[in-house]
Amino acid sequence: MEKASVIKDICGPEMTEEAQTIARMDLNKALNKLIQPMQEVVAKAYDKEMPACSDWTSINPYHLIAQNFARIATRVMVGPELCEGRWLTLSRDYINSVTKAPGVVRHKYHPWLRWVAKYVEPSVHAVLKYRREGAELLRPVLEARIAELDSTAPRTLGGKERHERQHEDAIQWLLEEFRARGKKPTPDAVAQSIYVIMTAAIDSTSSTALWMLFDLLDHPDAMAEIREEILRVSGGSADFAWTRQALGELRVLDSFMRESLRVHSFTQITVERMAAVPFTFKDGLHIPRFSQLAFPRYPYGMDSDLNPDPKTFYYKRHLKKRTGEDAAKFHFASVSDDTLAWGTGMHACPGRFLAQEALKLIFLRLVSRYDIKHDGEKRPGPDRMMGLFMGPDSSANILVKEVSSSA
Numbered sequence: 062m063e064k065a066s067v068i069k070d071i072c073g074p075e076m077t078e079e080a081q082t083i084a085r086m087d088l089n090k091a092l093n094k095l096i097q098p099m100q101e102v103v104a105k106a107y108d109k110e111m112p113a114c115s116d117w118t119s120i121n122p123y124h125l126i127a128q129n130f131a132r133i134a135t136r137v138m139v140g141p142e143l144c145e146g147r148w149l150t151l152s153r154d155y156i157n158s159v160t161k162a163p164g165v166v167r168h169k170y171h172p173w174l175r176w177v178a179k180y181v182e183p184s185v186h187a188v189l190k191y192r193r194e195g196a197e198l199l200r201p202v203l204e205a206r207i208a209e210l211d212s213t214a215p216r217t218l219g220g221k222e223r224h225e226r227q228h229e230d231a232i233q234w235l236l237e238e239f240r241a242r243g244k245k246p247t248p249d250a251v252a253q254s255i256y257v258i259m260t261a262a263i264d265s266t267s268s269t270a271l272w273m274l275f276d277l278l279d280h281p282d283a284m285a286e287i288r289e290e291i292l293r294v295s296g297g298s299a300d301f302a303w304t305r306q307a308l309g310e311l312r313v314l315d316s317f318m319r320e321s322l323r324v325h326s327f328t329q330i331t332v333e334r335m336a337a338v339p340f341t342f343k344d345g346l347h348i349p350r351f352s353q354l355a356f357p358r359y360p361y362g363m364d365s366d367l368n369p370d371p372k373t374f375y376y377k378r379h380l381k382k383r384t385g386e387d388a389a390k391f392h393f394a395s396v397s398d399d400t401l402a403w404g405t406g407m408h409a410c411p412g413r414f415l416a417q418e419a420l421k422l423i424f425l426r427l428v429s430r431y432d433i434k435h436d437g438e439k440r441p442g443p444d445r446m447m448g449l450f451m452g453p454d455s456s457a458n459i460l461v462k463e464v465s466s467s468a
């Protein structure tokens with residue numbers, strides 16, 4: 062066994078085929094139905110995390126954003142039965158342990174002795190503990206879902222025998238996907254697939270959201286226009302029930318989000334691939350078989366051939382491209398030639414539409430209900446590098462104050 066796979070074996074799994082399939086297919090098919098539950102958990106997160114603030118009040122926005130997205134991801138992954146309880150913090154505990162353990166094992170153990178880490182290394186024990194805990198929490202829900210599936214007669218849908226779906230969450234999608242592949246959906250296997258998606262989702266989206274917020278504070282003109290747009294689409298109603306279609310009408314917000322994504326990058330490299338066959342490009346560049354390739358993410362967004370005047374933060378840049386070139390392209394979540402933010406090809410980020418709708422729900426509540434500005438005493442410091450990842454300053458504070466008319 063190779064050294065790298067020893068570490069993966071003991072610290073956590075690689076992406077599973079089941080996780081890839083449900084993130085690409087079922088999640089995106091279910092998004093229309095998930096907007097309402099997502100809006101509800103965002104409301105809960107604000108009620109819990111936002112202090113009463115009739116006057117300017119200092120808060121840590123990273124905490125607010127991270128709690129909001131954790132609630133959304135937990136609702137989408139483990140459904141209404143489990144989304145309120147321990148899972149809310151468990152996925153964070155798992156991600157912290159699974160990102161720490163491989164480095165500890167590499168540092169402390171000679172490559173020949175890494176297999177021992179499973180038995181003696183506390184950081185690996187932490188990963189395994191959270192794995193077991195996740196599986197145990199899932200077990201009763203999974204068993205109830207299996208019993209429910211077994212007791213309902215399949216219907217013929219699209220020429221194939223299928224069960225009518227009763228639940229839209231990753232537990233259900235994985236259960237059906239495992240069965241379709243003739244595999245047993247054990248609590249551990251389902252927990253592992255959920256964890257691997259959560260690991261891809263949570264820090265990337267929370268960091269992206271925090272940069273967006275800082276950019277918004279730096280561009281009050283954009284903030285005013287986005288607030289107007291939200292009020293126009295919602296008709297100024299605080300109880301407006303957002304749909305994907307209505308979120309799609311927030312075009313200035315969408316363009317702003319894409320511009321922020323262009324100038325900040327959580328992943329420093331993207332489109333990591335291995336050449337399965339040797340390949341020679343027209344200009345003679347030869348890629349031998351088994352070569353590993355990756356592309357730098359940030360310089361691509363700063364290429365002036367793709368984005369003229371790239372150093373200027375122009376929040377309507379992508380809105381303009383949509384009206385000028387192709388209305389169906391250049392949305393926040395579009396994979397197109399002017400960005401590598403979502404990767405490319407069949408492995409392009411399958412969670413980008415979830416990220417798009419989640420970020421809009423989080424931001425529209427903040428912008429329409431609160432005035433916000435930098436906290437002069439705790440302004441954001443420089444971005445932090447963490448290996449091949451970069452994140453904004455999560456210790457910075459902002460000032461918030463309730464506005465009287467809200468959406």
Ligand code: HEM
Nearest residue numbers: 261262265266269332333402403404405408409410412416
């Ligand atoms: C703003 C937030 C996000 C960013 C910037 C982002 C970015 C990326 C990038 C660059 C890749 C690699 C694509 C490639 O190799 O071509 C990727 C893969 C992936 N992302 Fe995201 N992502 C985000 C949010 C999410 C969310 C919310 C989910 C949850 C479903 C998710 C799930 C995944 C998965 C499962 C993969 C692996 C896909 C595969 O290997 O086929 N991501 N993401």
